[in-house]
Structures are given as C-alpha cells and as structure tokens.
Amino acid sequence: MNDEQLDAFVSAAASGGLECDGVAAARDADGYRFETPDAAREGLSEAELRAAADRNPRFVSNWHYWNGRDRPDTELAFLRHLESADERSVPDRYETMTDGGIVATWGQLRIDVGLGPDGDRVYALRNEADGGVDAEALDVHSDPLEARRLVKRDDRDRYRPLKTAPTLPTGWAFVDLDGRALAETVEYVYPATIANWYLEGRGELDVSHWRETMERQSGIYGVIKTWDRGEGYEHVNWVAEACCDDSQCLKRREWEYDDETTLDVDGGDGEFPCREPCSLVVTAARKWTQLEGERTERYEFELTPSEKEQVEAIIDAVADGRTDSIREADIYEGANRYRARFLRAKRLDDEGRLCGVPTDGE
Amino acid sequence: MQALVIVAHGSHLNPDASTPTYDHANTIAETGVFDEVRTGFWKEEPSFREVLRTVESDEVYVVPLFVSEGYFTEEVIPRELRLEGWDLDEWESDGTSATHATFEAADVGKTVHYCGPVGTHDAMSDVIVRRAESVTGDDEVGEGFALAVVGHGTERNENSAKAVELHADRIAETDRFEEVEALFMDEDPEVDDVTEFFETTDVVVVPLFVADGYHTQEDIPEDMGLTDDYRTGWETPSEVDGHRIWYAGAVGTEALMADVVIERAADAGASVGDAIESIRRRTDPSVDAGSGSGAGVGD
Numbered sequence: 001m002n003d004e005q006l007d008a009f010v011s012a013a014a015s016g017g018l019e020c021d022g023v024a025a026a027r028d029a030d031g032y033r034f035e036t037p038d039a040a041r042e043g044l045s046e047a048e049l050r051a052a053a054d055r056n057p058r059f060v061s062n063w064h065y066w067n068g069r070d071r072p073d074t075e076l077a078f079l080r081h082l083e084s085a086d087e088r089s090v091p092d093r094y095e096t097m098t099d100g101g102i103v104a105t106w107g108q109l110r111i112d113v114g115l116g117p118d119g120d121r122v123y124a125l126r127n128e129a130d131g132g133v134d135a136e137a138l139d140v141h142s143d144p145l146e147a148r149r150l151v152k153r154d155d156r157d158r159y160r161p162l163k164t165a166p167t168l169p170t171g172w173a174f175v176d177l178d179g180r181a182l183a184e185t186v187e188y189v190y191p192a193t194i195a196n197w198y199l200e201g202r203g204e205l206d207v208s209h210w211r212e213t214m215e216r217q218s219g220i221y222g223v224i225k226t227w228d229r230g231e232g233y234e235h236v237n238w239v240a241e242a243c244c245d246d247s248q249c250l251k252r253r254e255w256e257y258d259d260e261t262t263l264d265v266d267g268g269d270g271e272f273p274c275r276e277p278c279s280l281v282v283t284a285a286r287k288w289t290q291l292e293g294e295r296t297e298r299y300e301f302e303l304t305p306s307e308k309e310q311v312e313a314i315i316d317a318v319a320d321g322r323t324d325s326i327r328e329a330d331i332y333e334g335a336n337r338y339r340a341r342f343l344r345a346k347r348l349d350d351e352g353r354l355c356g357v358p359t360d361g362e
Numbered sequence: 363m364q365a366l367v368i369v370a371h372g373s374h375l376n377p378d379a380s381t382p383t384y385d386h387a388n389t390i391a392e393t394g395v396f397d398e399v400r401t402g403f404w405k406e407e408p409s410f411r412e413v414l415r416t417v418e419s420d421e422v423y424v425v426p427l428f429v430s431e432g433y434f435t436e437e438v439i440p441r442e443l444r445l446e447g448w449d450l451d452e453w454e455s456d457g458t459s460a461t462h463a464t465f466e467a468a469d470v471g472k473t474v475h476y477c478g479p480v481g482t483h484d485a486m487s488d489v490i491v492r493r494a495e496s497v498t499g500d501d502e503v504g505e506g507f508a509l510a511v512v513g514h515g516t517e518r519n520e521n522s523a524k525a526v527e528l529h530a531d532r533i534a535e536t537d538r539f540e541e542v543e544a545l546f547m548d549e550d551p552e553v554d555d556v557t558e559f560f561e562t563t564d565v566v567v568v569p570l571f572v573a574d575g576y577h578t579q580e581d582i583p584e585d586m587g588l589t590d591d592y593r594t595g596w597e598t599p600s601e602v603d604g605h606r607i608w609y610a611g612a613v614g615t616e617a618l619m620a621d622v623v624i625e626r627a628a629d630a631g632a633s634v635g636d637a638i639e640s641i642r643r644r645t646d647p648s649v650d651a652g653s654g655s656g657a658g659v660g661d
Binding site: 152164280 | 373374375376377384388391404405406407408409411412413415416418433437438441469
C-alpha cells in the first residue's frame with residue numbers, strides 16, 4: 001500500500017462510503033466506521049480511520065486495485081474470477097500471490113497472478129502444458145499483439161482455423177502484463193470468450209440454436225436448412241459429436257437443436273460457452289447437407305473379419321487424429337501405414353475401388 | 363469512446379488471409395486515435411456475430427475490408443452484426459459510391475457507423491499506385507510503364523467489376539502511366555491475355571484483392587503465363603510474349619491500405635485527428651518520417 005492508495009481510501013470513505021472483499025468504511029453522524037472481517041470500529045475521527053486503514057494495508061491496496069481505475073465490467077469480472085475474489089479472503093489471496101502466485105486456467109491457458117508493488121497485480125500467461133518449464137526456456141513476450149501470430153499454428157505447424165481447438169501451441173509466455181494487457185492477450189488467443197462467459201454469468205447469454213442459425217444462412221449456405229426435414233435431429237447429434245466434442249473444441253456447447261429440443265450429445269465441460277454453431281460447423285454442415293441427400297445403396301464386399309476390423313480401426317484413428325502417433329513398425333495396429341498399404345494392395349483395384357466394386361451400379 | 367472494427371472475410375484454409383487485416387489494425391491502433399481497434403471475420407474469430415461484444419465503446423465505426431459492394435457488404439455483414447433497420451437504400455449507392463450509414467446493433471445496443479468497403483474508396487487508387495511503386499522499387503514509376511488493375515469479375519456481382527474500372531479510370535486520368543486497363547479473371551477483358559492489351563513493354567499488374575491466396579498466388583500467375591506451376595514461383599519482372607510483367611500480388615497487403623480504412627471511418631464522422639497524414643507518411647517507404655507525403659490521386 002502507498003500513500004496515494006490510503007488517501008483515496010479515506011476520501012472514498014468520506015464521500016459515500018466503500019465496501020470491497022471484506023473491508024468497509026463510511027462516514028455517518030457519529031464519525032467514521034471501519035470494518036474488516038476481524039474487527040469493526042465506529043465513531044472514528046478521520047485520523048483514526050486513516051490509522052486503522054494503515055494497519056490493514058492489504059485490504060486498502062486490494063480495494064484500490066479493484067476500484068482505483070476504470071475497467072470494462074467484463075474485464076473486472078474476469079480478473080476477479082482468476083483469483084476467485086468472490087470466494088477467497090484478501091489475506092488468503094495475498095499470501096498465495098506472495099508465495100509463488102495464484103494459478104488459474106482458461107481453456108489451455110495457464111494464468112499466473114502475482115503481486116506487484118503496493119498490491120498491484122502482475123499477470124503471466126502461457127500454455128498450461130508449459131506449466132513446469134522455466135520462463136528462460138520459453139519465447140517470452142509482453143506485447144499482447146504478438147499473441148495473434150503465436151497462436152495461428154499448432155505445434156505441428158498446421159494452421160488453426162478454430163481458435164478454441166485444443167491445439168494451442170507451446171513454447172511461449174507472456175510476462176509482466178497488467179490486467180488490461182492480460183485481457184487483451186486472452187482475447188487474441190480465445191476471441192470473445194470473456195464477453196460470452198460474462199454474459200452467461202449474468203444470465204444474459206444470447207444463445208442461437210441450430211435451427212435459427214441455419215434458417216439465417218444465405219448464399220451457398222442457404223441449402224443447410226433443407227437438411228432439417230422435420231424427421232428429428234439425429235443429424236445434428238452427429239454434427240455436435242463430430243465437431244463440438246471437448247476433444248475438438250474447448251467451448252462448452254450451449255446451443256441445441258431448437259429452444260425446445262436438446263441434443264443427446266454432451267455439450268462438454270469447457271469454462272466458456274459456445275452460443276451458436278460457428279463458421280466451421282456451418283461450412284461442414286453445408287457439405288453434409290449435400291452428402292446426406294444421397295440415398296443408401298447396397299454393396300457387396302468380401303473382407304476377412306480382421307480386414308473389417310481394420311477398416312474400423314482406420315476410421316477411428318483418423319477421427320481421433322491418432323495417425324501420427326501410430327508407430328512406424330507397429331503392425332499390430334490396424335491403422336498402421338504398412339497395414340493400410342497392404343490392405344490397399346490386396347483389396348483396392350487400379351481405380352482405388354474397394355474389392356473392385358464400382359460406386360455407381362453398373 | 364470510439365472504436366474501429368475492421369471486418370474481413372478470413373479463411374479456414376489459408377493462414378495468411380487474416381494477415382493484412384491484422385497489419386492494418388495494428389497500424390491504426392498505433393496512431394491512438396481510436397480507443398479500441400478490433401477485427402472480426404466471416405470465417406475466423408471473433409466472428410461478425412460476436413465482434414461487437416468485444417468492444418467497450420458505444421460508438422463503433424465498422425469498415426469492411428472488402429473490394430466491392432455486394433453480397434457481403436449488403437447482406438451478410440449487416441445481418442450478422444444485427445444492424446437494426448438495415449436498408450440498402452440508406453447507403454444511397456450506385457454500386458461503388460456507398461460511404462456510410464448509422465444503425466443500432468440489436469444485441470449490444472451500440473451505435474454502429476457502417477461504412478462502405480475499402481475497395482471503392484477514392485483513396486484506393488493511391489494504394490494501387492503505391493503497390494506499383496513497391497513492386498518496381500521506383501516511387502516515380504509511370505513513364506514507360508503500363509498498369510493493369512485486375513479484379514475477380516462479375517461471377518456473382520456486377521459491382522465487383524465496377525470497382526476495378528473505377529480505379530483504372532481514375533488512375534488513367536492522371537496520365538501517370540502510358541496505358542491503364544481493367545482486366546478480370548472470369549470475364550472479358552481477361553487477365554490470361556494480359557499482353558494483348560498493351561503496347562508498352564513493361565506492365566505492372568495489381569490485383570484488387572484484399573489478401574494473397576489461391577487467386578492471387580496460384581490462378582493469376584499461372585493464367586498470365588508467369589509460371590507453369592505456382593509452386594516453383596516466378597521472376598519479377600517475368601518475360602511474357604515480349605513484355606515484362608511486374609506482378610504485384612494482392613493490393614490489400616500494401617501498408618497504405620490502413621489509410622483507406624481510416625479514411626472510411628473519418629468520412630463516417632470518426633475523429634481521427636492527423637492520423638490520415640501520419641499513416642500516409644509512415645507507410646511511404648520513399649518519405650522520411652516527419653516530412654510530407656507526395657500528392658496522391660485526387661489530392
């Protein structure tokens with residue numbers, strides 16, 4: 001706590017009173033009242049109030065941190081959430097911040113909240129997978145704008161079209177951020193998640209369900225609404241299972257088929273909500289609308305039992321993104337490359353047709 | 363408080379599609395004339411639907427980083443931003459003359475000054491010329507050079523061709539280049555036959571596209587005969603049928619584009635102080651910081 005904070009505290013008590021995280025101070029007819037969770041005193045002179053506040057520097061600097069500057073409501077709520085300010089006492093938080101810092105998470109981000117001079121907070125940000133890595137070993141930044149470039153590609157150098165995909169790259173850190181810079185950096189890593197989380201907390205999240213979202217589409221996406229044929233919503237279950245599972249996206253799906261029909265697929269455990277089908281879902285749904293317009297055909301293939309299971313294993317491995325982790329010589333794994341090549345050599349003809357069976361009936 | 367929101371197409375497949383949008387947003391943020399500068403995308407995040415809720419300001423200037431008026435600027439963006447009472451007539455546009463109109467965004471209750479796209483602003487002619495200077499490395503390029511402005515064409519939208527012709531005509535009127543032509547990818551006159559349209563040996567080709575991608579880095583170079591396979595690259599300039607083709611790539615990647623964005627917002631009433639001058643100065647490689655920029659088209 002510094003003198004400026006103490007002055008501000010006393011003058012806030014004089015003009016309308018204050019209350020924050022367990023401390024309260026106000027002026028009434030008998031003089032000043034000063035309260036902390038441990039003690040309450042009344043009828044104080046201004047000098048006595050100042051002296052009492054001076055003996056509780058953490059409460060004063062904490063009050064100042066949350067009230068001494070102009071912040072958007074979203075940012076204030078987010079920063080308080082990171083240190084569980086509504087649940088943890090001021091002394092408890094200060095002790096943790098002094099002793100290594102408060103650790104919070106947001107998606108795959110690890111956010112460290114530390115104590116700067118006079119109760120100011122200092123934030124640091126990194127991929128939680130780098131939690132145990134020394135900062136010197138990481139690529140360290142302090143300009144939030146750098147985050148846009150850093151999160152564009154995953155650790156395999158592949159473009160990340162979905163910012164909330166669980167493929168946040170590792171190897172970097174942001175340090176010495178103030179609250180504003182932290183919120184800005186998080187905004188670049190996970191756009192609009194703070195705003196939507198905040199709205200949800202106030203019960204004001206404007207969810208757009210599948211039906212209304214697809215009804216809204218136009219141009220090449222206008223066709224998607226024809227996929228809803230009044231024959232149920234199983235197709236949307238499949239979309240949500242394919243795209244919105246926690247293994248694919250860290251947002252917690254809050255949209256359903258429509259406002260009366262919930263999907264059968266779990267929305268996930270993400271910290272921040274997903275309020276409508278995103279552009280990736282819409283784009284994929286357009287393709288599925290075209291594909292699902294086809295009628296099934298009856299084909300006859302001859303496969304050994306192991307070959308049937310191998311086809312299933314390949315679908316599984318691709319769907320779970322495991323192909324890269326199947327070892328080169330692991331011929332016990334159906335989705336192993338040599339196994340797949342053997343199957344292709346044996347069962348696909350020169351035109352790539354399974355068992356030589358034409359796709360269109362001939 | 364006033365905010366600037368640049369809205370652009372973005373891409374699920376091309377990591378570079380958003381790069382010019384970010385670059386121009388950064389350039390404008392550095393001038394400090396807006397309390398907030400944000401970007402929103404059709405295919406990336408934050409989406410058009412959610413970008414306004416990331417802004418604190420009550421006055422928001424939305425500038426589409428699109429090359430022409432049409433489906434996106436007239437239908438998709440107003441719908442997704444939830445501009446209440448959006449009516450195309452409010453723009454009073456003939457297809458290239460939209461400046462701005464003011465609406466309330468229904469979900470956030472903010473005042474949105476919705477601007478015409480960057481591609482049809484007069485200042486865009488200057489960016490095309492600047493692009494020609496950049497690719498030739500000559501800040502006085504013109505004499506002995508022809509200029510081709512290349513657009514997508516009318517596939518879905520006739521305004522797309524109008525925007526290209528608008529700038530070709532404006533630049534031709536300055537008499538800076540020996541010849542100026544508007545060419546297109548999918549209609550006549552076609553960019554495939556670029557050399558047939560010019561007498562001049564040296565031809566600068568500037569595509570009126572926001573970002574480099576499939577069209578500007580694969581299609582157009584191959585169609586013009588700069589290379590048989592875009593993956594092997596091409597020379598600048600490249601010899602084609604006795605001409606030297608100076609292919610500039612997407613005009614939207616030129617740093618001066620930030621100027622067009624801020625001019626759009628200024629036309630809509632944003633207070634931008636001397637930011638226009640300072641951006642023109644800072645993005646001009648031929649001018650030392652602190653001195654004035656050269657006169658551009660229409661100055």
